[in-house]
Amino acid sequence: MHQSSIVDLFSNAERLEHLQEPTKVADLYKTWIASNSANSLLHAAYFNYGVALVKLGDRPGAMNALRECIRLKPDFCPPYINLGRILEDDGQLGLAVAQWMALANSLAAVNGDSVRHKLMALQQLGRVFESSQNDAAAEDVLKQSLDISSAQAEVIQHWIALRQRQCKWPIIAGWDNIEAKTLLAGISPLSLANLVDDPVFQLARACRYNKDSIGVPGARGWHARAPAVRRDSKRLWIGYVSSDLREHAVGFGMTDVFEMHDRSSFEIYAYYCGIDRVDRTQIRIKANVDRWLDINGLSDEQAALQIAEDGIDILIDLNGYTKDARTKVFALRPAPIIVNWFGFLGSMGSPYHHYLIADPYIVPEGHEIYYSEKILRLPCYQPNDRKRIVADTRPTRKDEQLPEGAVVYCSLNGMQKITASIFHGWMTILGQVPGSVLWLLAGTNETNARLRQVAQQSGISGDRLIFAEKKPNPEHLARYPLADIFLDTHPYGSHTTAADAMWMGVPVLTAPGRGFASRVCASLVRAAGMGDLICPTLDVYVTRAIEFGRSPEKVAAAKERLISGRDTCLLFDTPQLVSNLEGLFHEMWRDFKAGSLPVPDLANMDVYHDIGLEINLESVGTLTDDAYRSRYRERLENWNRTFPIRCDSRLWKDVA
Secondary structure, three states: OOOOOHHHHHHHHHHHHHOOOHHHHHHHHHHHHHHOOOOOOHHHHHHHHHHHHHHOOOHHHHHHHHHHHHHHOOOOOHHHHHHHHHHHHOOOHHHHHHHHHHHHHHOOOOOHHHHHHHHHHHHHHHHHHHHOOOHHHHHHHHHHHHHHOOOOHHHHHHHHHHHHHOOOOOOOOOEOOEOHHHHHOOOOHHHHHHHOOOHHHHHHHHHHHHHHHHOOOOOOOOOOOOHHHOOOOOOEEEEEEEOOOOOOHHHHHHHHHHHHOOOOOEEEEEEEOOOOOOOHHHHHHHOOOOEEEEOOOOOHHHHHHHHHHOOOOEEEEOOOOOOOOOHHHHHOOOOOEEEEOOOOOOOOOOOOOOEEEEOOOOOOOOOHHHOOOEEEEOOOOOOOOOOOOOOOOOOOOOOOOOOOOOOEEEEOOOHHHOOHHHHHHHHHHHHHOOOOEEEEEOOOHHHHHHHHHHHHHOOOOHHHEEEEOOOOHHHHHHHHHHOOEEEOOOOOOOOHHHHHHHHOOOOEEEOOOOOOOOOHHHHHHHHOOOHHHEOOOHHHHHHHHHHHHHOHHHHHHHHHHHHHHOOOOHHHOHHHHHHHHHHHHHHHHHHHHOOOOOOOOOOOHHHHHHHHHHOOHHHHOOOOHHHHHHHHHHHHHHHHHHOOOOOOOHHHHHHO
């Protein structure tokens, strides 16, 4: 082996890889390197040696091997990428960034390999900058990446999300090399919901995203279990899949649900795919499910097989298209019935999500056309924890840098939900209520400064924007009563944030739109018994906010109503929600046994997607429902003259 060629080395190493002998692979490279120091391809051996050491968990050894590879051949690109990842995993972010930056700056030659490696380096830089909250730097390197190639859907999605998080308006802004339409065609479903209230395009975009990003599962032969092989005819096996069963909005909302399930009728399984961090909420959830399984270490096929072997009858997707979701597991159809609920505010547009759980306000009669799933309704869609822990120490306004005696409007949502139009409305409110302030959840220092600058341009002193630093949830809840009125965002409204505000006695003002994400907050406000705070338009919303700001007695009366009705209102009636949810589970199972499981309606989605790309985003949110549908109808009729459209879709029947 000492005198073997590098071709023989690679062949023998590959054979050992197939035999799953990682230690022997590393030893093979180590021995060959020691005896072939003059070989012209020594750098390649060092690279593979570094990869082998990573698989053994030897980070220091891998770092040394890859550094030697770079020393021997500085223009060889792969070790820069790998070394950067190892340094990042080792907590040395600065050195990782230096490796990728060196590669990106050194690739002057234009050829396939150099372009590919530069894109890889820029993507790694963007990912690390984004995860470390260096949003501006992340946006910049991802823009460089898109300048080279716009055919990078994931890069487009992150670039748009970064601009939303920084409140850089307009969000979809093309430049010399890329049209705005190209960017919009690559947007993620979640970012689209934050951008525009266009449920037809949102459905079509979700469908396209599912095709492109999830795709057709590789495994074959998956079939839902027939009722005849069920282990228990009296109980249903319910599986919940989520990355957020922890201190997260979804985790907070679901704890009470898990505790209230009727174990005589249901077996409850939780499949976790989130970060490796145990907290109080997760401990509480684990204690109240029949089985908890962390599927992070399982492939999609392995996770699906486990769910199928567990005999799950109804599988609940609590993620949708959100971070760390395992949508490909659902694509393998490991359970007879698959349900979209709570984690994603809209339709999945997939061929395997059979039901979407909503309520009569979020999806009123006639709005079913905006969803591929069959709509089932609870009295109130959103679960809420009645056992929220609130910090004993209640802060003062001085503690939170809020002025005494002033009207405090708050909107403690993520920055990505703030749009130019809603911010303009807020500035109008502040302008009409002297001395009032707007209390927002802090973003980066640069984003906070940007919003203050926009306020200044609107004639409002930037000092009237107060930014609340992120705090643990008990402390965050404890500071809510310092606010007078909570102002909802639009088109992606408040959900858990609104419920938290009302739990703490702060009235919420909202103006619902057409789509799912834009109507949840109004549903919560209605369920809290505060339906008079639902405004028909954003103009009315602004007017009502001004009226409250000028009438302290109205604010006090609204707070009193909230507090007095909190323990009896529909919004916080978890036992009723769970009872109704379990009724829906039985309804789904009856559908399945009767052979009438709904088939997701995905007809004409490509047509709606292309039409949605052409519609003026800025004007959609201001249209009435009739005008909105007419806009699609006109374009459908024009399209149909040249490319006849299938007429079996309920969307087409309704709109056209």
